[in-house]
Amino acid sequence: xxQVTQSPEALRLQEGESSSLNCSxxxxxxxxxxxxxxDPGKGPEFLFTLYSAGEEKEKERLKATLTKKESFLxxxxxxxxxxxxxxxxxxxxxxGGKLIFGQGTELSVKP
Amino acid sequence: xxGVTQSPTHLIKTRxxxxxxxxxxxxxxxxxxxxxxxxxxxxxxxxxxxxEEENGRGNFPPRFSGLQFPNYSSELNVNALxxxxxxxxxxxxxxxxxxQYFGPGTRLLVL
Numbered sequence: 704x705x706q707v708t709q710s711p712e713a714l715r716l717q718e719g720e721s722s723s724l725n726c727s728x729x730x731x732x733x734x735x736x737x738x739x740x741x742d743p744g745k746g747p748e749f750l751f752t753l754y755s756a757g758e759e760k761e762k763e764r765l766k767a768t769l770t771k772k773e774s775f776l777x778x779x780x781x782x783x784x785x786x787x788x789x790x791x792x793x794x795x796x797x798x799g800g801k802l803i804f805g806q807g808t809e810l811s812v813k814p
Numbered sequence: 815x816x817g818v819t820q821s822p823t824h825l826i827k828t829r830x831x832x833x834x835x836x837x838x839x840x841x842x843x844x845x846x847x848x849x850x851x852x853x854x855x856x857x858x859x860x861x862x863x864x865x866e867e868e869n870g871r872g873n874f875p876p877r878f879s880g881l882q883f884p885n886y887s888s889e890l891n892v893n894a895l896x897x898x899x900x901x902x903x904x905x906x907x908x909x910x911x912x913x914q915y916f917g918p919g920t921r922l923l924v925l
Contacts, residue, residue, distance in 0.1 A: 734912060744919075745918055745919065746904055746919045749914075790857075792857075794912055799862060800845060800864075800914070801847075802859060802914060804856030806855055807855075
């Protein structure tokens with residue numbers, strides 16, 4: 704069964720304290736892995752799409768990486784405005800356009 | 815370029831009633847997907863529409879139904895509402911690529 708697990712469930716950082724979020728996945732043929740940011744009560748905001756192992760993408764303080772079993776979202780020198788829930792999702796080859804989401808990591812960055 | 819929009823933003827219904835939620839796709843996108851997100855959970859795939867045809871369905875009962883119109887806007891209909899249907903309902907649109915862009919969501923409360 705296709706599955707996505709994110710860890711930790713919650714992460715508290717001090718401003719400037721770098722860390723990583725993990726997304727482990729099991730899927731029968733990966734079409735793509737997606738990272739989204741979600742603020743409370745709002746829709747997910749697209750961050751990155753990764754397609755194959757070894758691929759990396761960066762945007763400001765965020766960097767996403769992909770292996771055959773997991774993805775990491777690295778946050779360098781975070782700021783309070785980076786506080787949000789970060790969602791990971793996969794799309795499988797045989798599942799049409801369906802996205803399978805993890806439960807998210809709630810990130811809190813304190814000044 | 816206009817993003818994905820949804821209406822209404824909030825809705826309160828009573829058990830047994832019916833509800834219709836609406837979504838306008840991002841300009842140039844011909845595929846719409848609907849997701850249900852319970853509090854503290856990742857979004858769950860309901861179904862997807864491509865060029866007015868259903869293109870995949872998640873594990874939701876038949877009382878969840880949808881439509882896509884020629885202008886690629888979409889509706890989600892839920893009949894015989896249950897208390898567990900209380901959630902944030904998200905619409906996402908996509909074009910030729912796999913990346914789905916989400917709207918702000920409709921918060922449904924069933925009493």
